Amino acid sequence: MKNLLKVGLFFLSIISIVNCSNNEDSIDLVDDRSFITDSTSDFFINYDGTVNITVTGVFTDSGIAGEVKRRGFVYGNTPNTIVSLDNTEPLLGNNPIYTTFENLEAGKTFYVRGFFEMNDDTFFYGNEIQVSTNVNATSTRxxxxxxxxxxxxxxxxxxxxxxxxxxxxxxxxxxxxxxxxxxxxxxxxxxxxxxxxxxxxxxxxxxxxxxxxxxxxxxxxxxxxxxxxxxxxxxxxxxxxxxx
Missing domain, CATH: 2.60.40.10 (Immunoglobulins)
Known part of the structure; x- marks a missing residue:
């Protein structure tokens, strides 16, 4: 009887350890991903008439940082643009972060949002803003x-x-x-x-x-x-x- 009691207590301790481990794993993997791009942006007109646009933002991914293999901004001519081969820029600086899209065609509207690329090749996207290259610097240059x-x-x-x-x-x-x-x-x-x-x-x-x-x-x-x-x-x- 005493041996059976010892065996029972042993299995209970194992289950308790496993549950604690699972709870810790679930805490470590809390999905707190957030990427907020500021609605305001800055511009610079190049000598050839193209435009550079600088955007800023803040992000959070502390809960699953180890699952993120790339962070950046993506831009395009249509809403909800997704990451492709040539439409992304990496983040610069620490929070708040920024990047510059260079040599954009003048007189256009571009859609911009931040993204995380995960280890499983999926993407997380933040809010989207619109930026215009229809700009005039006569009074500000x-x-x-x-x-x-x-x-x-x-x-x-x-x-x-x-x-x-x-x-x-x-x-x-x-x-x-x-x-x-x-x-x-x-x-x-x-x-x-x-x-x-x-x-x-x-x-x-x-x-x-x-x-x-x-x-x-x-x-x-x-x-x-x-x-x-x-x-x-x-x-x-x-x-x-x-x-x-």
Whole structure:
């Protein structure tokens, strides 16, 4: 009888351990997946007229994080777009996270939502937002530039001044270079562009070799940029003078 009682207690302890283990597993596998994409977005107009759209969001998947093999944003021209070969971007940063869809066609509406790809190849999708590339940056774009006080290069044929882009917002100019003149008010000025620049204008230094200047003459230089709509700017008040 005592042996039977011991056997019974043993099986009860085993069942109790199994139940506890199952309960712990069920807690670990709580499905708390959530992916909320913010309804507001930001844009940048590229030099070729295409548009970059940046979206942000927050996600939660702590309960089943080990079951997630990929997270990102998916976009498309129709609602409820699903993940395919070329319509996703990875998450950047920590919560809140963000990503940028680059070189989108202007004048279109795109649908965006966050997703998790699970280990079993299924997908979880968050809420969907609409973003438009029908944007105009005329009143919001800006660029700040300055002329460096020292020449990058100088010889008997000409000089190479440098300008630095220190900030740029909303839209890339299509051309960048220098405006120069022998007059401080830049009357009778000339324009020379950076011929090696390809693509967008970024926060970096640009230069160009300027020929045909008169000897022993002071020239005044200031930055020059031109947007796709023909608007021109000096990007600030930076002026430098160099003697040829």
């Amino acid at each position: 800006s660029i700040s530039m300055l002329i460096k006080s020292e020449l990058f290069f100088s010889n008997s044929e000409g000089i190479t001044p440098e300008l630095e882009v220190t900030s740029i917002e909303k839209e890339s100019p299509v051309a960048i270079g220098f405006e120069y003149s022998v007059n401080q008010d830049f009357s009778d000025s000339s324009i020379i562009l950076d011929k090696d620049r390809l693509g967008n204008i970024y926060l970096t230094t640009y230069s160009e070799f300027v020929e045909g200047l008169a000897s022993n003459t002071v020239y005044y230089f200031r930055p020059y940029a031109k947007y796709a709509d023909g608007s021109k700017t000096n990007g600030g008040t930076s002026i430098a003078s160099f003697t040829r």
